[in-house]
Amino acid sequence: MTKSYEEIPLTPISNTPSTMNMTGLWRAFRPIVDISKCKRCTICWKFCPDAAIKLVDFVPVIDLKYCKGCGICSAECPAKCIEMIKEGIE
Amino acid sequence: MRQVMTGNYASAYGAKLSRAEVIAAYPITPQTSIVEKLAELVSTGELKAKFISVESEHSAMAACISASIVGARTYTATSSHGLTLMHEVLMWASGARLPIVITNVSRAMAPPWSVWADHMDSIAQRDTGWLQFFCSSNQEVLDTTIMAYKICESRNVMLPAMVIEDAFILSHTSEPVDMPEQEAVDSFLPSFSPELKVEIGKPMGFGSLVKPDQYMEFRYKAMLAMKAARERILRVEKEFKQVFGREYGGLLENYRCDDAEVVLVAAGSTAATAKDVVDSLREKGQKVGLARLRVFRPFPHEEFRALASKVAGIAVLDRSYTFGVSGAFFTEIKGSIYDCPKRPAMKNYIAGLGGRDITPKILEKIFDDIQLFVKRREETDVEWVDVAGLPRRWH
Numbered sequence: 001m002t003k004s005y006e007e008i009p010l011t012p013i014s015n016t017p018s019t020m021n022m023t024g025l026w027r028a029f030r031p032i033v034d035i036s037k038c039k040r041c042t043i044c045w046k047f048c049p050d051a052a053i054k055l056v057d058f059v060p061v062i063d064l065k066y067c068k069g070c071g072i073c074s075a076e077c078p079a080k081c082i083e084m085i086k087e088g089i090e
Numbered sequence: 091m092r093q094v095m096t097g098n099y100a101s102a103y104g105a106k107l108s109r110a111e112v113i114a115a116y117p118i119t120p121q122t123s124i125v126e127k128l129a130e131l132v133s134t135g136e137l138k139a140k141f142i143s144v145e146s147e148h149s150a151m152a153a154c155i156s157a158s159i160v161g162a163r164t165y166t167a168t169s170s171h172g173l174t175l176m177h178e179v180l181m182w183a184s185g186a187r188l189p190i191v192i193t194n195v196s197r198a199m200a201p202p203w204s205v206w207a208d209h210m211d212s213i214a215q216r217d218t219g220w221l222q223f224f225c226s227s228n229q230e231v232l233d234t235t236i237m238a239y240k241i242c243e244s245r246n247v248m249l250p251a252m253v254i255e256d257a258f259i260l261s262h263t264s265e266p267v268d269m270p271e272q273e274a275v276d277s278f279l280p281s282f283s284p285e286l287k288v289e290i291g292k293p294m295g296f297g298s299l300v301k302p303d304q305y306m307e308f309r310y311k312a313m314l315a316m317k318a319a320r321e322r323i324l325r326v327e328k329e330f331k332q333v334f335g336r337e338y339g340g341l342l343e344n345y346r347c348d349d350a351e352v353v354l355v356a357a358g359s360t361a362a363t364a365k366d367v368v369d370s371l372r373e374k375g376q377k378v379g380l381a382r383l384r385v386f387r388p389f390p391h392e393e394f395r396a397l398a399s400k401v402a403g404i405a406v407l408d409r410s411y412t413f414g415v416s417g418a419f420f421t422e423i424k425g426s427i428y429d430c431p432k433r434p435a436m437k438n439y440i441a442g443l444g445g446r447d448i449t450p451k452i453l454e455k456i457f458d459d460i461q462l463f464v465k466r467r468e469e470t471d472v473e474w475v476d477v478a479g480l481p482r483r484w485h
């Protein structure tokens with residue numbers, strides 16, 4: 001049951017940081033990086049709207065806890081080395 | 091101490107005397123000398139504040155919101171297209187219940203491109219949940235800025251406010267302004283200490299997602315706060331008068347309305363001119379008065395209803411136009427008095443758009459016209475004043 005307007009704060013407050021929001025659960029497609037073809041240009045890292053890409057020696061490592069599977073990294077990669085594959089298919 | 095200053099400097103000193111702690115502003119046109127003065131006061135150390143130059147008015151308000159969330163008293167100033175660019179974040183500020191105070195130098199919206207006085211920009215923000223104060227003198231601009239913080243920061247209000255001054259007529263025109271002592275302002279306006287704020291080690295998200303079963307309660311609370319603002323405005327003005335000796339007539343200032351047969355409703359600088367016109371018509375024996383709309387949000391329903399019961403005609407001057415309807419003041423005043431037992435004749439005058447002068451002569455003619463309208467209502471109740479090509483002459 002919703003609390004009375006008298007018992008709620010002025011504006012909704014969330015006490016958990018956005019890192020608790022596991023946006024990876026939304027994903028329908030998963031980015032797979034072919035490291036052998038990667039040019040280490042970091043373009044994918046710059047474009048990821050969810051900051052789900054970390055760089056290790058300039059090579060992208062995708063954090064699947066947060067990656068929403070939008071495919072922007074794959075579309076922007078000049079070396080065409082990020083492939084989007086349907087979730088659930090190994 | 092009395093000084094001669096523009097409305098812009100009066101705004102800047104209002105923010106300075108209120109000890110604004112964070113000022114975020116877009117520094118380029120349509121910005122005015124308000125933030126230029128504040129930047130100078132910050133750089134010389136006269137005002138201890140963080141001045142953030144940002145890339146847009148949208149960002150300026152976003153920065154003010156963030157600063158307000160951590161408990162800083164915040165200020166920004168803008169005008170016309172800058173204010174309308176802020177529109178989205180204005181809603182965010184009121185929804186997050188942050189008592190930010192801004193000055194809007196009210197100007198026309200383009201096209202046609204214009205930089206002159208007009209209320210369209212301010213009127214377009216009437217649904218954002220901000221308090222709106224229309225000022226008629228540079229002194230009022232300074233005093234209202236200080237009062238606005240005290241009104242908005244009170245626990246039962248916690249909403250943001252917009253102090254509105256007409257472009258050029260106030261913003262760039264110098265008038266004598268009494269500058270209150272800092273100590274007096276300090277004791278009138280205590281420092282900002284919100285019940286809820288984000289602190290280091292206490293992270294929080296303000297205004298987070300709620301489901302349909304929770305949303306309405308938050309809006310209901312904001313509605314109550316806007317209602318409470320009404321009493322708060324009256325009380326703060328009373329206190330202000332006790333300390334500084336000046337008052338502005340509450341939400342709707344009645345000037346020689348007591349025995350008036352017809353009154354003019356006007357806001358901003360025009361209302362100051364209208365007082366002189368009322369005086370001169372009174373000398374000629376005409377029973378006219380002025381109801382200066384000082385606070386548009388919260389809307390002065392009770393004041394208008396009281397006025398309606400006393401007069402035979404109300405002329406409403408709008409310095410903006412809502413296409414497909416009429417002037418915004420007109421529609422709202424009409425709606426407000428609909429169920430009054432006695433409803434006066436009402437006519438809307440659209441005048442002064444894009445900075446066209448609203449001269450004493452024009453106001454006199456409006457008073458003549460409303461007196462005729464009371465006796466013999468015409469088909470149209472919305473008249474555009476002083477438009478080339480229309481038959482009626484206003485000069």
Ligand code: SF4
Nearest residue numbers: 048067068070071073
């Ligand atoms: S698919 Fe989208 S969210 Fe996932 S890593 Fe690539 S850009 Fe980021």
Ligand code: SF4
Nearest residue numbers: 038039041042044077
């Ligand atoms: S955009 Fe492609 S080539 Fe560039 S770093 Fe990312 S994966 Fe490697």
